Amino acid sequence: MNGVDGKTAVVTGAGSGIGRATARRLAEEGADVVVADVIEERGRETVESIAADGGNATFVEVDVSDTEAVERMVDVAVETYGGLDLAVNNAGILTGFAEVTDITEEQWDTLMDVNLKGAWACMRAELDVMEEEGSGVIVNVASEAGLVGMGGLASYSASKHGLVGLTKTVALEYAGRGVRVNAIAPGPTDTNIAENMRGGVDPSTLPFDTSTMSEVPMGRSADPEEMAGVVAFLCSADASFITGVTIPVDGGQAAD
DSSP states (O other): OOSOTTOEEEEETTTSHHHHHHHHHHHHTTOEEEEEESSHHHHHHHHHHHHHTTOEEEEEEOOTTOHHHHHHHHHHHHHHHSSOOEEEEOOOOOOOBBOGGGOOHHHHHHHHIIIIIHHHHHHHHHHHHHHHHTOEEEEEEOOGGGTSOOTTBHHHHHHHHHHHHHHHHHHHHHGGGTEEEEEEEEOSBSSHHHHHHHSBSOGGGSSSOOGGGTOOTTSSOBOHHHHHHHHHHHHSGGGTTOOSOEEEESTTGGGO
């Protein structure tokens, strides 16, 4: 079977958006899912929705910038389901549009702690288990902003460019150890983070073009389930010879 049936998965940021859709998709395909989120109410709602559809899921409250909390998250997967086969590092934040000189040090550090340090912390803990087991798949959720520059998103774009580079490097390090590491780069998607992107500073007031965030060749934004489908593919045996890549899932924006 080419799916993820019988596997154990961890999905961070699984309380909403792409994370929730991914957790649900993996559970639908037969995986036992550890639903990780910093907001307990949202995470438990995801678990309940999975259970209502007959799937298996467990919630763990995790701030991915806290390395000890991340290690506990992986321990929960091992203790509850006996191991760790799949990991989707999706948790991320966006603090709105701002010109680079208007970003405060606190805003920069907070975003990097979650988006980049958090992904590193997750992979470090996940890889310890996967290497011991001799197999595993990691999918990081980057962004179209990790492939091209975007005015008004200096800290976010830097964090996602860093995540793309981190994905490539870890993939090379673990290619001979049975672990595949890839990423997806979502374009505009109907999620909470997209709402945050439209909030805060009005892009029209900035002295640079931010229109690339809304101009999609396919003429629409994506549903979170469309991202989840690509993640599920990368987690499956159908992607067994794919590692170290970042797949744009952006309606053609990266090709424009």
